[in-house]
Amino acid sequence: MSKEVLPVTAVLLLALLLATGLTAQSGVHLHDGIYTAATDDDAAAAILAGDPRFSTTHTDLAAILKDADRYDLIVTGGQVWVARSAKGEAALAAFETTYRHYQNTIYGTADDLFAAYPLWIDTTEVRSELDFTATEAGTSAGMQRPSHSAPKPSGTVEAVPTPAADLGIDEDALRETAARVPAGTDQVDRVLGGDQQDEPELGRFKTPSQLSPPLPFDSLIYVFVFIFPLYFTSQFFMMAIANERSGRRGEVLLSTPAGPGTIIAGKALPYFLLMLAVSAAILLVTGGPLAVLLPLIPVILFFLAAALLIGMTARSFRELSFLSIFFSTVMTAYLFFPTVFANVHAVSLVSPLTLVVLLFEGSGFGAADYVYATALFYLGTAAILFLCIKNFNEERLFSQERLTAKITAFVAGAMARGHPFASLVALNILSIPLVFMVQMMYLVLLFNLPLPFSIVCLILLAALTEEVFKSVGIAALFRRAGGAPGWKTLGIAAAATGLGFLLGEKLLLFVMLSQVTGSVFGDVLFSGVGLLWMPFLLHTVGAAIVAAYLKIGGTRAYPFGVLTAGCVHALYNFVLIGGAL
Amino acid sequence: MNARHVWTIAKKDLRGVKSERTIVLAILLQVFIAMFSSFLVVGLTSLYDPAALGEQGGGLAIGYAGADSPLAGLLEEPGGFTVYPMNLSEAVAALKERQLSAVVYVPDTPPDAEGPVKVTLYTIKNDIQGAVASAGLKDAFEAYEEELRDVRSGRLAAVPVDLAVPESEGGQTFFLFVYGLLIPLLLFLPAIISASLVIDFVTEEYGAQTLETLLSTPVTFVECFWGKVLAAWILVPLQAGAWLLLLAVNGIFIENAFAVLALVSAASLALILLGGVTALHYRERTAAQFVYSTALVAVILAALAVPGNPGHLLVLLSAGAAGPWEYMMVAASVLGAVVLALLAGRYARAMGNRARG
DSSP states (O other), X not given: OXXXXXXXXXXXXXXXXXXHHHHHHHOOOSSTTOEEEEESXXXXXXXXXXXXXXXXXXXXXXXXXHXXXXXXXXXXXXXXXXXXXXXHHHHHHHHHHHXXXXXXXXXXXXXXXXXXXXXXXXXXXXXXSOOTTHHHHSSSTTOOOOOSSOOOOSSOOOOOOOOOSSOSSXXXXXHHXXXXXXXXXXXXXXXXTOOOOOSOOBTTEEOGGGOSOOOOTHHHHHIIIIIHHHHHHHHHHHHHHHHHHGGGTTXXXXXXXXXXXXXXXXXXXXXXXXXXXXXXXXXXXXXXXXXXXXXXXXXXXXXXXXXXXXXHHOSSHHHHHHHHHHHHHHHHHHHHXXXXXXXXXXXXXXXXHHHHHHHHHTOOOOHHHHHHHHHHHHHHHHHHHHHHHHTOSHHHHTOOOOXXXXXXXXXXXXXXXXXXXXXXXXXXXXXXXXXXXXXXXXHHHHTTSOHHHHHHHHHHHHHHHHHHHHHHHHHHHXXXXXXXXXXXXXXXXXXXXXXXXXXXXXXXXXXXXXXXXXXXXXXXXXXXXXXXXXXXXXXXXXXHHHHHHHHHHOGGGHHHHHHHHHHHHHHHHHHHHHTTO | OOHHHHHHHHHHHHHHHHHHTHHHHHHHHHHHHHHHHHHXXXXXXXXXXXXXXXXXXXXXXXXXXXXXXXXXXXXXXXXXXXXXXXXXXXXXXXXXXXXXXXXXXXXXXXTTOSSOEEEEEEEETXXXXXXXXXXXXXXXXXXXXXXXXXXXXXXXXXXXXXXXXXXXXXXXXXXXXXXXXXXXXXXXXXXXHXXXXXXXXXXXXXXTTOHHHHHHSSXXXXXXXXXXXXXXXXXXXXXXXXXXXXXXXXXXXOSSHHHHHHHHXXXXXXXXXXXXXXXXXXXXXXXXXXXXHHHHHHHHHHHHTSXXXXXXXHHHHHTTOOOHHHHHHHHHHXXXXXXXXXXXXXXXXXXXXXXXX
């Protein structure tokens, strides 16, 4: 970037700051007046005026009734009337929260706090050891069928002390808390349109309307605060790599005695340090614990590795922008989805960002959690870096092939000259972390659907993904040979692919994923059912199908080959796991 | 200016987009965002408000310990639970084995006592079932609170105005999400993508030094600029229209479709011109994209703070809440985009003269 941009940058940053301030002050105006309401009642008009989502007409009843169907909601004579439409229903729900808000402002001023808020709830959380398996127990999370008699615990019964009948807080302290304006709680509404809770809050005691579990929507803010600066910086790295390629500018660099590993490390180091510094600076400003950097490091490394790959493969800057936007959206989803379930479900630990949320909440995490959440990022980074270093040469950098052809070329380039089959085994082992990342994403997306449906989707998607990843090695073999290799070679290659995939799966599972493997989902994703030779045969057959399609039908047959292999793979899973359903 | 020349340039750039399949990625991206958002809303509403999806949290088992109170009845009625009177220790043990969804302990505080009634609720940590149950629990507790308040109402100085509010089915989240968030996001995203596309179109000519070749043909600099703007712009109503159709197929109907398309087209033209002028000024992709995207964030943030911004207009139009004032604002937006186009055209002419001179 040229120096000429610097003054503009300063102006823009100032504008950004001003705009943020403006929005923070006046709020987001997106839903103002979305519902139309009418009333002939002064009190009701005052209540409605408190909610900007309503555009309210305050007039006499005759005028309202003249064109009653113009309004979503009409309040008259102590009654609320609602239009029979989705919008009317939504307006009613909005009015309910507004009305509650109003009730609370009245009750909040009461002298006798316990007459206004007579019921207080003390929530005690009990730990249960069955975590991930819980969703399997019923067809959906809430579908447990109760029996006629009271359930009898099968294990030991520990004595639970009888809770005290009073709050155990003296009344003055309570009144003081009640008088203070409490912080808003996190609810869908807060993000979508915002309504504040204004009831007294007494530490762990809650009134009934405060009971809904807090949504960790704050994690959305962490995504913005921590992850977006990282995207931004990795963008520059991506462009730096692409700049070396455009107009063959990087030729000089390649002719130096430094190896590709050294060049890449040298180019990436400033960006790595910059990203660390930015994160640390954000932590200093927000006052978060420095340990947050620990889960961020694998994310930074993965971003850099992906930026390198994108920078090395994109044909033009246009393609570069699209690839980077696409990558960042997918990664945001991967990082963000699971965090929504922080404190709710074990699946949340798939994302390193959950660890950040936990750190900010003050609960921290253990070494096992860290390994579980970050291992895929570290291993995935290693796999991508290996691929890039092997291909950081003139031939690959300055070619203008299509993306898919380029990826195949990259994989072919990473294979050892003399040992194609050993290379295939190694490549498939290396691809496993990336396969798992994709599958984890499916798991996060699908785990809360009702059971048979989620498993069916998971089986189909997982089978297809695995076949796609395996087929890359086979396609690379075709490219290396410059045509179709013989049947015998293809047979051995398919077996090598199957072996590599199986080894990779088992190795990675032993290392970390015990939390998922215990469940039906684990069986689907990691071929957990059956003896070792069965998944081996399955993986080999899948690779062989793709190889056969490619040999007979050429490149055009590739998608059909992958589809066929995916179907066979899914069928195998259906048959084996059918028993478990 | 020759319209044929403009169209030739536009076609050339569109062909480039098509051959690189970048547009496929862009569309995939939008589908992904739609999935992303609907996952959020479906997943979260089913988690935190099962009634919203028509799925009752009902039938779940609740252990009840302590003194008798109307709460037991309320848990069975509005809450829809099956309630088992149990010994507290046994109930908590059963909860740990997930035979119960929650356990409630009620002390024998009389309803008209001086102090509060403190109910203890035991739930499972990190559990979806607990979250599902909590919606029903909340209803029951609120009903109980209402009863207790009635008993103690003599002690309150001010009582809120009583309004009979019919029972809602919790459709608010879905409606507000679809019309208030998803639709503006889906419809404005093509505009934002197209604007960054035009930067690539323009800077590519400078970067690859193909501009001189292009200008040696009868095509002028200004025609070239408009061709690129047109190529980027034409994609927007196409994508936005496709989204409208797709949403309609899914049963989400959008009112004022023409006004919505006009508004989106006007807003996207403004953004594309912003991108185009930035690209003409910097002639280099990194700088132009950086300046454009930072400016874009500032513009969006500032716009959101003002009522009547394009996003707000779009929400009101698509939800069918627009009046004459909103239609005037749409007309004003179209007019504003035209004025911007004239200004940008003059800037392009000036740049063209400089390029020639």
